[in-house]
Amino acid sequence: MHELSIAQEILSSARAALQPYPGARLERVRVAVGELTAIEPELLRFAWEALLEGTPEAACDLDVEWRPAQQLCATCGVPKARPPRGWLPVCGDCGGPLRVDGGQELDLLQVSFVVPDGENGHERDD
Amino acid sequence: MSETIDPRQKILAANAAAAAALRSSFAAAGTLVLNLISSPGSGKTTLLEATTRRLVQRLRLGCIEGDIATERDADRLRALGIPAYQILTGGACHLDARQVHRALDEAVFPPLDVLFIENVGNLICPTSYDLGEDFKVALLSVAEGDDKPFKYPAIFARAEVTVITKSDLLPYTSFDLDAVRRQVTTLNPDGVLLATSSRTGEGVDAWCQLLADRLAGKRRQPA
Numbered sequence: 001m002h003e004l005s006i007a008q009e010i011l012s013s014a015r016a017a018l019q020p021y022p023g024a025r026l027e028r029v030r031v032a033v034g035e036l037t038a039i040e041p042e043l044l045r046f047a048w049e050a051l052l053e054g055t056p057e058a059a060c061d062l063d064v065e066w067r068p069a070q071q072l073c074a075t076c077g078v079p080k081a082r083p084p085r086g087w088l089p090v091c092g093d094c095g096g097p098l099r100v101d102g103g104q105e106l107d108l109l110q111v112s113f114v115v116p117d118g119e120n121g122h123e124r125d126d
Numbered sequence: 127m128s129e130t131i132d133p134r135q136k137i138l139a140a141n142a143a144a145a146a147a148l149r150s151s152f153a154a155a156g157t158l159v160l161n162l163i164s165s166p167g168s169g170k171t172t173l174l175e176a177t178t179r180r181l182v183q184r185l186r187l188g189c190i191e192g193d194i195a196t197e198r199d200a201d202r203l204r205a206l207g208i209p210a211y212q213i214l215t216g217g218a219c220h221l222d223a224r225q226v227h228r229a230l231d232e233a234v235f236p237p238l239d240v241l242f243i244e245n246v247g248n249l250i251c252p253t254s255y256d257l258g259e260d261f262k263v264a265l266l267s268v269a270e271g272d273d274k275p276f277k278y279p280a281i282f283a284r285a286e287v288t289v290i291t292k293s294d295l296l297p298y299t300s301f302d303l304d305a306v307r308r309q310v311t312t313l314n315p316d317g318v319l320l321a322t323s324s325r326t327g328e329g330v331d332a333w334c335q336l337l338a339d340r341l342a343g344k345r346r347q348p349a
Binding site: 006014021024027031035036071087098099100106108109110113114 | 127128129130131132133134135136137138139140141218219220222250251253254276278279280281283284308309311312313314315
């Protein structure tokens with residue numbers, strides 16, 4: 001159960017990304033999690049809620065985009081349909097070996113935030 | 127007023143930076159570094175003891191041990207005459223690159239040919255954290271069963287080397303070594319699989335030869 005450590009890294013990365021916006025409050029964070037990262041989206045969301053509980057950003061949502069790994073035929077390069085979380089021993093079409101691609105993503109994609117009036121460091125024209 | 131930015135960065139960027147710094151210092155020192163990952167009780171420390179007995183006269187070995195509690199593993203390797211530093215995680219299920227960096231600062235090891243980093247016994251969490259190693263080694267003991275690579279695909283997909291341990295138990299179980307080999311190959315077509323028994327010594331020479339070959343290969347590359 002290392003999802004709490006990962007949630008902490010997401011939070012500190014998101015806050016670091018907001019440094020140019022003084023007073024900004026996190027509203028929504030979107031991450032990508034690959035199947036081969038050994039991280040469970042449900043546990044990650046739970047850890048995120050636990051981490052933010054009681055803070056001013058407790059309402060901030062964590063969106064997790066799940067990125068499954070693909071098995072591609074080493075001969076023709078075409079991805080083959082896998083059972084969910086299952087693995088094909090060989091290519092169902094030609095019987096040849098398959099290679100595994102993707103599923104290693106662990107990325108901070110997008111950070112949405114609110115800047116309260118009067119705390120925005122950037123001048124506005126309106 | 128709500129705004130959105132797209133940082134598009136690695137969540138573990140801080141760990142990756144620490145790991146990259148470790149990797150360049152290991153390259154400058156010409157030290158081969160392994161990150162050993164397995165379930166508790168699969169025989170990581172016992173394999174390191176068997177490895178040390180065979181290699182200690184030829185290579186300068188050192189070890190960082192990760193455990194939740196006790197200095198027991200580091201003590202076992204120190205008893206064989208190699209420097210060992212124990213990281214106590216106090217409950218955390220994995221090592222990260224910053225812990226390894228601090229450990230090396232505190233341990234002040236002599237120059238090493240091979241540094242073993244024995245991770246906390248856990249087949250899941252340590253997988254995510256780069257420690258600056260040359261490669262990960264997944265260990266799987268015969269007693270754990272032959273279905274584990276597909277059940278824990280992340281580590282077996284990333285480990286360049288899978289070591290089956292306790293192979294002396296093969297005659298007493300239904301463990302299918304070929305089935306494990308097929309699963310590992312499916313997840314990692316370039317992966318190497320070795321069957322070993324630290325008790326009988328089976329396969330340990332091949333494992334030691336792999337270490338010597340990888341060390342020689344690393345030293346041939348420009349740092």
